[in-house]
Amino acid sequence: MEDKKSRPGPRPGGRSALVQAAVHRAVRDIQAQGDAQQLTIPVIAGRAGVTPSTIYRRWGTLAELLSDVAVENLRPDRDPEEHGSFRADLIAWIEQYIEEVSSVPGRNMLRTVLAVDKPQNRVQCTTYTLEQVEIIRQRALTRGESVPEGDAILDRLVAPLIYRLLFASEQPDRARIETLVDALLVDG
Amino acid sequence: MEDKKSRPGPRPGGRSALVQAAVHRAVRDIQAQGDAQQLTIPVIAGRAGVTPSTIYRRWGTLAELLSDVAVENLRPDRDPEEHGSFRADLIAWIEQYIEEVSSVPGRNMLRTVLAVDKPQNRVQCTTYTLEQVEIIRQRALTRGESVPEGDAILDRLVAPLIYRLLFASEQPDRARIETLVDALLVDG
Numbered sequence: 001m002e003d004k005k006s007r008p009g010p011r012p013g014g015r016s017a018l019v020q021a022a023v024h025r026a027v028r029d030i031q032a033q034g035d036a037q038q039l040t041i042p043v044i045a046g047r048a049g050v051t052p053s054t055i056y057r058r059w060g061t062l063a064e065l066l067s068d069v070a071v072e073n074l075r076p077d078r079d080p081e082e083h084g085s086f087r088a089d090l091i092a093w094i095e096q097y098i099e100e101v102s103s104v105p106g107r108n109m110l111r112t113v114l115a116v117d118k119p120q121n122r123v124q125c126t127t128y129t130l131e132q133v134e135i136i137r138q139r140a141l142t143r144g145e146s147v148p149e150g151d152a153i154l155d156r157l158v159a160p161l162i163y164r165l166l167f168a169s170e171q172p173d174r175a176r177i178e179t180l181v182d183a184l185l186v187d188g
Numbered sequence: 189m190e191d192k193k194s195r196p197g198p199r200p201g202g203r204s205a206l207v208q209a210a211v212h213r214a215v216r217d218i219q220a221q222g223d224a225q226q227l228t229i230p231v232i233a234g235r236a237g238v239t240p241s242t243i244y245r246r247w248g249t250l251a252e253l254l255s256d257v258a259v260e261n262l263r264p265d266r267d268p269e270e271h272g273s274f275r276a277d278l279i280a281w282i283e284q285y286i287e288e289v290s291s292v293p294g295r296n297m298l299r300t301v302l303a304v305d306k307p308q309n310r311v312q313c314t315t316y317t318l319e320q321v322e323i324i325r326q327r328a329l330t331r332g333e334s335v336p337e338g339d340a341i342l343d344r345l346v347a348p349l350i351y352r353l354l355f356a357s358e359q360p361d362r363a364r365i366e367t368l369v370d371a372l373l374v375d376g
Contacts, residue, residue: 111302114299119357122355123356154348154351159348159350160343163346163350163351164347180343187375
Protein backbone atom coordinates (compact mmCIF):
# COMPACT_ATOMS: atom_id res chain seq x y z
CA MET A 1 0.00 0.00 0.00
CA GLU A 2 2.57 2.54 -1.11
CA ASP A 3 0.01 5.03 -2.34
CA LYS A 4 -2.10 6.56 0.40
CA LYS A 5 -3.08 9.74 -1.40
CA SER A 6 -6.82 10.13 -1.67
CA ARG A 7 -7.97 9.60 -5.23
CA PRO A 8 -11.24 8.45 -6.75
CA GLY A 9 -11.75 4.71 -6.97
CA PRO A 10 -11.20 1.83 -4.62
CA ARG A 11 -8.81 1.80 -1.67
CA PRO A 12 -5.42 0.78 -3.09
CA GLY A 13 -4.56 -2.78 -2.18
CA GLY A 14 -8.07 -3.56 -0.98
CA ARG A 15 -10.13 -6.50 -2.28
CA SER A 16 -11.98 -4.19 -4.60
CA ALA A 17 -8.71 -2.90 -6.08
CA LEU A 18 -7.51 -6.46 -6.66
CA VAL A 19 -10.69 -7.31 -8.54
CA GLN A 20 -10.33 -4.16 -10.62
CA ALA A 21 -6.71 -4.92 -11.47
CA ALA A 22 -7.53 -8.51 -12.46
CA VAL A 23 -10.45 -7.47 -14.65
CA HIS A 24 -8.49 -4.66 -16.34
CA ARG A 25 -5.61 -7.07 -16.98
CA ALA A 26 -8.00 -9.62 -18.49
CA VAL A 27 -9.38 -6.97 -20.86
CA ARG A 28 -5.87 -5.95 -21.92
CA ASP A 29 -4.80 -9.56 -22.48
CA ILE A 30 -7.82 -10.24 -24.67
CA GLN A 31 -7.33 -6.97 -26.56
CA ALA A 32 -3.68 -7.88 -27.14
CA GLN A 33 -4.80 -11.09 -28.83
CA GLY A 34 -6.74 -8.94 -31.27
CA ASP A 35 -9.95 -11.00 -31.32
CA ALA A 36 -12.77 -8.53 -30.67
CA GLN A 37 -15.30 -11.39 -30.60
CA GLN A 38 -13.71 -12.59 -27.37
CA LEU A 39 -14.28 -9.26 -25.67
CA THR A 40 -17.42 -10.27 -23.78
CA ILE A 41 -18.22 -10.09 -20.09
CA PRO A 42 -18.29 -13.91 -19.63
CA VAL A 43 -14.89 -14.35 -21.33
CA ILE A 44 -13.35 -11.44 -19.39
CA ALA A 45 -14.78 -12.80 -16.11
CA GLY A 46 -13.42 -16.28 -16.80
CA ARG A 47 -9.97 -14.94 -17.51
CA ALA A 48 -9.97 -12.64 -14.45
CA GLY A 49 -11.22 -15.42 -12.17
CA VAL A 50 -14.34 -13.53 -11.09
CA THR A 51 -18.02 -14.15 -11.77
CA PRO A 52 -19.76 -12.28 -14.58
CA SER A 53 -22.14 -10.82 -12.01
CA THR A 54 -19.17 -9.18 -10.25
CA ILE A 55 -18.44 -7.33 -13.48
CA TYR A 56 -22.08 -6.43 -14.14
CA ARG A 57 -22.48 -5.14 -10.57
CA ARG A 58 -19.36 -3.04 -10.68
CA TRP A 59 -19.30 -1.74 -14.26
CA GLY A 60 -22.88 -2.12 -15.48
CA THR A 61 -22.01 -2.64 -19.11
CA LEU A 62 -19.10 -3.86 -21.23
CA ALA A 63 -18.80 -0.36 -22.74
CA GLU A 64 -18.24 1.19 -19.30
CA LEU A 65 -15.59 -1.36 -18.42
CA LEU A 66 -13.81 -0.78 -21.75
CA SER A 67 -14.00 2.97 -21.18
CA ASP A 68 -12.35 2.59 -17.76
CA VAL A 69 -9.55 0.49 -19.25
CA ALA A 70 -9.05 2.98 -22.10
CA VAL A 71 -8.69 5.91 -19.68
CA GLU A 72 -6.15 3.93 -17.69
CA ASN A 73 -4.23 3.33 -20.94
CA LEU A 74 -4.23 7.07 -21.64
CA ARG A 75 -2.44 7.78 -18.34
CA PRO A 76 1.00 9.17 -19.25
CA ASP A 77 3.77 6.75 -18.26
CA ARG A 78 6.53 9.32 -18.03
CA ASP A 79 7.16 13.06 -17.61
CA PRO A 80 7.54 15.25 -20.72
CA GLU A 81 11.10 15.36 -22.11
CA GLU A 82 13.33 18.33 -21.27
CA HIS A 83 14.75 20.36 -24.16
CA GLY A 84 15.87 23.50 -22.38
CA SER A 85 13.10 25.96 -23.24
CA PHE A 86 9.35 26.19 -22.78
CA ARG A 87 8.79 26.36 -26.55
CA ALA A 88 10.95 23.30 -27.26
CA ASP A 89 9.46 21.29 -24.38
CA LEU A 90 5.90 22.13 -25.43
CA ILE A 91 6.49 21.26 -29.08
CA ALA A 92 8.18 17.95 -28.24
CA TRP A 93 5.40 17.00 -25.82
CA ILE A 94 2.47 17.90 -28.09
CA GLU A 95 4.09 16.19 -31.09
CA GLN A 96 4.41 12.97 -29.15
CA TYR A 97 0.94 13.29 -27.62
CA ILE A 98 -0.71 13.81 -31.00
CA GLU A 99 1.31 10.96 -32.50
CA GLU A 100 0.07 8.66 -29.75
CA VAL A 101 -3.62 9.58 -29.86
CA SER A 102 -3.72 9.57 -33.65
CA SER A 103 -2.31 6.03 -33.92
CA VAL A 104 -4.84 3.24 -34.44
CA PRO A 105 -4.75 2.14 -30.76
CA GLY A 106 -4.81 5.80 -29.67
CA ARG A 107 -7.86 6.59 -31.79
CA ASN A 108 -9.55 3.46 -30.46
CA MET A 109 -8.86 4.58 -26.90
CA LEU A 110 -10.36 8.05 -27.45
CA ARG A 111 -13.37 6.51 -29.18
CA THR A 112 -13.89 4.02 -26.36
CA VAL A 113 -13.70 6.78 -23.73
CA LEU A 114 -16.19 8.93 -25.64
CA ALA A 115 -18.51 5.98 -26.37
CA VAL A 116 -20.14 5.99 -22.93
CA ASP A 117 -21.72 8.88 -21.09
CA LYS A 118 -19.31 8.71 -18.15
CA PRO A 119 -18.10 12.28 -17.65
CA GLN A 120 -15.52 11.26 -15.05
CA ASN A 121 -13.58 9.24 -17.65
CA ARG A 122 -13.70 11.99 -20.26
CA VAL A 123 -12.61 14.57 -17.72
CA GLN A 124 -9.72 12.33 -16.67
CA CYS A 125 -8.21 12.69 -20.17
CA THR A 126 -8.02 16.46 -19.69
CA THR A 127 -6.65 16.03 -16.17
CA TYR A 128 -3.76 13.91 -17.48
CA THR A 129 -3.09 16.47 -20.20
CA LEU A 130 -3.12 19.38 -17.75
CA GLU A 131 -0.76 17.52 -15.41
CA GLN A 132 1.78 17.10 -18.20
CA VAL A 133 1.38 20.73 -19.27
CA GLU A 134 1.89 21.83 -15.65
CA ILE A 135 5.21 19.97 -15.42
CA ILE A 136 6.41 21.79 -18.55
CA ARG A 137 5.17 25.14 -17.18
CA GLN A 138 6.80 24.70 -13.78
CA ARG A 139 10.15 23.81 -15.33
CA ALA A 140 9.98 26.96 -17.46
CA LEU A 141 9.00 29.12 -14.49
CA THR A 142 12.00 27.74 -12.57
CA ARG A 143 14.21 28.78 -15.49
CA GLY A 144 12.69 32.25 -15.24
CA GLU A 145 10.66 32.08 -18.45
CA SER A 146 7.20 33.64 -18.63
CA VAL A 147 4.60 31.13 -19.74
CA PRO A 148 0.91 31.07 -20.65
CA GLU A 149 -1.71 29.56 -18.31
CA GLY A 150 -2.49 25.86 -18.58
CA ASP A 151 -6.03 26.68 -19.70
CA ALA A 152 -4.73 28.81 -22.56
CA ILE A 153 -2.51 25.91 -23.66
CA LEU A 154 -5.57 23.64 -23.72
CA ASP A 155 -7.67 26.16 -25.66
CA ARG A 156 -5.06 27.32 -28.16
CA LEU A 157 -2.94 24.21 -28.75
CA VAL A 158 -4.52 20.96 -27.56
CA ALA A 159 -8.14 21.75 -28.48
CA PRO A 160 -7.63 22.70 -32.15
CA LEU A 161 -5.38 19.70 -32.77
CA ILE A 162 -7.72 17.19 -31.10
CA TYR A 163 -10.81 18.78 -32.68
CA ARG A 164 -9.34 18.43 -36.16
CA LEU A 165 -8.10 14.94 -35.45
CA LEU A 166 -11.61 13.90 -34.40
CA PHE A 167 -13.73 15.92 -36.82
CA ALA A 168 -11.51 16.55 -39.82
CA SER A 169 -9.20 13.51 -39.80
CA GLU A 170 -6.34 15.99 -39.97
CA GLN A 171 -2.95 14.82 -38.80
CA PRO A 172 -1.01 18.00 -37.97
CA ASP A 173 2.51 18.44 -39.32
CA ARG A 174 5.38 20.12 -37.51
CA ALA A 175 4.68 23.49 -39.19
CA ARG A 176 1.07 23.51 -37.99
CA ILE A 177 2.17 22.71 -34.43
CA GLU A 178 4.82 25.45 -34.47
CA THR A 179 2.30 27.99 -35.78
CA LEU A 180 -0.10 27.24 -32.91
CA VAL A 181 2.67 27.30 -30.30
CA ASP A 182 4.10 30.58 -31.58
CA ALA A 183 0.67 32.25 -31.66
CA LEU A 184 0.15 31.08 -28.07
CA LEU A 185 3.53 32.47 -26.98
CA VAL A 186 2.85 35.85 -28.59
CA ASP A 187 -0.66 36.29 -27.16
CA GLY A 188 -0.14 34.00 -24.16
CA MET B 189 -34.80 14.88 -58.80
CA GLU B 190 -34.45 18.53 -57.99
CA ASP B 191 -30.89 18.18 -56.72
CA LYS B 192 -28.36 17.31 -59.44
CA LYS B 193 -25.26 18.66 -57.72
CA SER B 194 -22.61 16.01 -57.28
CA ARG B 195 -22.33 14.98 -53.65
CA PRO B 196 -21.25 11.79 -51.94
CA GLY B 197 -23.88 9.12 -51.59
CA PRO B 198 -26.50 7.61 -53.80
CA ARG B 199 -28.09 9.27 -56.83
CA PRO B 200 -31.00 11.30 -55.46
CA GLY B 201 -34.31 9.68 -56.26
CA GLY B 202 -32.71 6.38 -57.30
CA ARG B 203 -33.68 3.03 -55.82
CA SER B 204 -30.68 3.16 -53.55
CA ALA B 205 -31.73 6.58 -52.21
CA LEU B 206 -35.22 5.28 -51.51
CA VAL B 207 -33.80 2.39 -49.51
CA GLN B 208 -31.57 4.77 -47.59
CA ALA B 209 -34.44 7.13 -46.80
CA ALA B 210 -36.68 4.27 -45.62
CA VAL B 211 -33.97 2.79 -43.39
CA HIS B 212 -32.99 6.17 -41.91
CA ARG B 213 -36.67 6.91 -41.24
CA ALA B 214 -37.09 3.52 -39.52
CA VAL B 215 -34.11 4.26 -37.26
CA ARG B 216 -35.51 7.68 -36.36
CA ASP B 217 -38.97 6.25 -35.64
CA ILE B 218 -37.54 3.60 -33.33
CA GLN B 219 -35.29 6.16 -31.61
CA ALA B 220 -38.29 8.44 -31.10
CA GLN B 221 -40.02 5.62 -29.20
CA GLY B 222 -37.06 5.61 -26.84
CA ASP B 223 -36.62 1.86 -26.59
CA ALA B 224 -32.93 1.20 -27.30
CA GLN B 225 -33.54 -2.57 -27.14
CA GLN B 226 -35.55 -2.29 -30.36
CA LEU B 227 -32.66 -0.69 -32.22
CA THR B 228 -31.50 -3.88 -33.95
CA ILE B 229 -30.95 -4.57 -37.63
CA PRO B 230 -33.86 -7.07 -37.88
CA VAL B 231 -36.32 -4.64 -36.26
CA ILE B 232 -35.09 -1.71 -38.39
CA ALA B 233 -35.31 -3.83 -41.56
CA GLY B 234 -38.85 -4.94 -40.72
CA ARG B 235 -39.98 -1.41 -40.17
CA ALA B 236 -38.26 -0.10 -43.34
CA GLY B 237 -39.67 -2.96 -45.44
CA VAL B 238 -36.26 -4.23 -46.55
CA THR B 239 -34.39 -7.43 -45.74
CA PRO B 240 -31.78 -7.44 -42.97
CA SER B 241 -29.20 -8.49 -45.57
CA THR B 242 -29.85 -5.24 -47.47
CA ILE B 243 -28.81 -3.35 -44.35
CA TYR B 244 -25.80 -5.55 -43.65
CA ARG B 245 -24.64 -5.24 -47.28
CA ARG B 246 -24.98 -1.49 -47.35
CA TRP B 247 -23.94 -0.43 -43.84
CA GLY B 248 -21.96 -3.39 -42.53
CA THR B 249 -22.82 -2.85 -38.89
CA LEU B 250 -25.55 -1.26 -36.80
CA ALA B 251 -23.00 1.25 -35.47
CA GLU B 252 -22.24 2.49 -39.01
CA LEU B 253 -25.91 2.88 -39.82
CA LEU B 254 -26.51 4.80 -36.58
CA SER B 255 -23.50 7.00 -37.33
CA ASP B 256 -24.93 7.84 -40.78
CA VAL B 257 -28.29 8.78 -39.26
CA ALA B 258 -26.61 10.87 -36.55
CA VAL B 259 -24.62 12.88 -39.12
CA GLU B 260 -27.80 13.50 -41.06
CA ASN B 261 -29.40 14.77 -37.83
CA LEU B 262 -26.49 17.17 -37.33
CA ARG B 263 -27.16 18.84 -40.70
CA PRO B 264 -28.23 22.44 -39.97
CA ASP B 265 -31.86 23.01 -40.90
CA ARG B 266 -31.65 26.78 -41.32
CA ASP B 267 -29.15 29.58 -41.94
CA PRO B 268 -27.62 31.42 -38.97
CA GLU B 269 -29.72 34.31 -37.68
CA GLU B 270 -28.84 37.88 -38.70
CA HIS B 271 -28.12 40.40 -35.95
CA GLY B 272 -26.43 43.17 -37.92
CA SER B 273 -22.74 42.60 -37.12
CA PHE B 274 -20.22 39.80 -37.49
CA ARG B 275 -19.65 39.67 -33.73
CA ALA B 276 -23.35 39.45 -32.91
CA ASP B 277 -24.05 36.89 -35.66
CA LEU B 278 -21.13 34.72 -34.57
CA ILE B 279 -22.08 34.81 -30.89
CA ALA B 280 -25.74 34.00 -31.60
CA TRP B 281 -24.77 31.12 -33.91
CA ILE B 282 -22.16 29.51 -31.61
CA GLU B 283 -24.44 29.85 -28.57
CA GLN B 284 -27.19 27.99 -30.37
CA TYR B 285 -24.79 25.40 -31.81
CA ILE B 286 -23.26 24.61 -28.43
CA GLU B 287 -26.70 24.47 -26.84
CA GLU B 288 -27.77 21.92 -29.44
CA VAL B 289 -24.74 19.65 -29.26
CA SER B 290 -24.60 19.75 -25.47
CA SER B 291 -28.22 18.64 -25.07
CA VAL B 292 -28.76 14.95 -24.34
CA PRO B 293 -29.75 14.12 -27.96
CA GLY B 294 -26.91 16.33 -29.23
CA ARG B 295 -24.31 14.57 -27.09
CA ASN B 296 -25.71 11.22 -28.21
CA MET B 297 -25.34 12.29 -31.84
CA LEU B 298 -21.72 13.34 -31.42
CA ARG B 299 -20.97 10.13 -29.54
CA THR B 300 -22.63 8.01 -32.21
CA VAL B 301 -20.69 9.75 -34.99
CA LEU B 302 -17.40 9.28 -33.13
CA ALA B 303 -18.21 5.67 -32.20
CA VAL B 304 -17.25 4.22 -35.60
CA ASP B 305 -14.06 4.74 -37.54
CA LYS B 306 -15.79 6.34 -40.54
CA PRO B 307 -13.81 9.51 -41.25
CA GLN B 308 -16.29 10.73 -43.85
CA ASN B 309 -19.00 11.09 -41.20
CA ARG B 310 -16.76 12.86 -38.73
CA VAL B 311 -15.50 15.21 -41.43
CA GLN B 312 -19.08 15.98 -42.43
CA CYS B 313 -19.67 17.55 -38.99
CA THR B 314 -16.88 20.05 -39.67
CA THR B 315 -18.16 20.67 -43.19
CA TYR B 316 -21.59 21.63 -41.85
CA THR B 317 -19.97 23.92 -39.28
CA LEU B 318 -17.75 25.61 -41.87
CA GLU B 319 -20.74 26.14 -44.17
CA GLN B 320 -22.60 28.00 -41.42
CA VAL B 321 -19.51 30.03 -40.54
CA GLU B 322 -19.07 30.91 -44.21
CA ILE B 323 -22.61 32.32 -44.43
CA ILE B 324 -21.88 34.55 -41.43
CA ARG B 325 -18.53 35.64 -42.93
CA GLN B 326 -19.98 36.45 -46.35
CA ARG B 327 -22.75 38.57 -44.84
CA ALA B 328 -20.17 40.52 -42.86
CA LEU B 329 -17.94 40.98 -45.92
CA THR B 330 -20.95 42.32 -47.83
CA ARG B 331 -21.46 44.84 -45.02
CA GLY B 332 -17.81 45.87 -45.41
CA GLU B 333 -16.59 44.33 -42.16
CA SER B 334 -13.19 42.63 -41.97
CA VAL B 335 -13.47 39.08 -40.67
CA PRO B 336 -11.16 36.23 -39.67
CA GLU B 337 -10.73 33.14 -41.87
CA GLY B 338 -13.10 30.21 -41.39
CA ASP B 339 -10.21 28.03 -40.23
CA ALA B 340 -9.30 30.53 -37.52
CA ILE B 341 -12.92 30.49 -36.33
CA LEU B 342 -12.76 26.69 -36.06
CA ASP B 343 -9.43 26.73 -34.20
CA ARG B 344 -10.11 29.62 -31.84
CA LEU B 345 -13.84 29.34 -31.14
CA VAL B 346 -15.40 26.01 -32.12
CA ALA B 347 -12.48 23.73 -31.16
CA PRO B 348 -11.98 24.92 -27.55
CA LEU B 349 -15.72 24.81 -26.84
CA ILE B 350 -16.22 21.33 -28.32
CA TYR B 351 -13.00 20.01 -26.75
CA ARG B 352 -14.12 21.10 -23.29
CA LEU B 353 -17.62 19.82 -23.86
CA LEU B 354 -16.22 16.40 -24.77
CA PHE B 355 -13.28 16.16 -22.39
CA ALA B 356 -14.12 18.43 -19.49
CA SER B 357 -17.95 18.30 -19.44
CA GLU B 358 -17.83 22.09 -19.44
CA GLN B 359 -20.89 23.91 -20.63
CA PRO B 360 -19.67 27.39 -21.67
CA ASP B 361 -21.51 30.46 -20.43
CA ARG B 362 -22.07 33.66 -22.39
CA ALA B 363 -18.96 35.31 -20.87
CA ARG B 364 -16.70 32.46 -21.99
CA ILE B 365 -18.10 32.63 -25.53
CA GLU B 366 -17.65 36.41 -25.69
CA THR B 367 -14.06 36.13 -24.44
CA LEU B 368 -13.21 33.67 -27.21
CA VAL B 369 -14.97 35.70 -29.90
CA ASP B 370 -13.29 38.96 -28.81
CA ALA B 371 -9.83 37.35 -28.74
CA LEU B 372 -10.49 36.04 -32.24
CA LEU B 373 -11.58 39.47 -33.48
CA VAL B 374 -8.51 41.18 -32.03
CA ASP B 375 -5.97 38.69 -33.42
CA GLY B 376 -8.01 37.77 -36.50
